[in-house]
Amino acid sequence: MAKTAPASVKTPPGVDFEHSLDELEQLVARMEGGELSLDESLASFERGIGLFRHCQQSLQQAELRVRLLLDPDAPDSAEPFEPEL
Template sequence: MPKSSDTPAPASSIAEFEHSLDELEQLVTRMEGGELSLDDSLKSFERGIGLYRHCQTALEQAELRVRLLLDPEAPDTAEPFDSRID
């Protein structure tokens, strides 16, 4: 049976995002350390780009879900709430 598009994201999706973000942070730290060879730096950069794209996609999907929750009839015009306290 196909999944409904309005079901919550499985915990594994959240865990995958967090794991990707952690790995990306570790890659950046190692690359900033300047001790990697050129080949290792290029491999790390390539892996980092893949992780970045995965994280970006997950964030875009989360934003869409929030917009659908804010205004299911017109998600493109949904106004996000303002969490600032003046």
């Protein structure tokens, strides 16, 4: 049976997002370099799509959290905070 890490040791979501985004940027740079074989390019593209979807999902979850904080009773009608100038 696989052991799971205690909650206190778990990677914070922001760090996971940052790591995924960094890896995605590195993949793009390698692919743009044009020195990968077709198989390496396809594998990199597939990995990149997975990373992109993970980052997109993380951003959507963060947006939902912000909406809930702005208006917990009606998160869909929450308006962004705009500071007074």
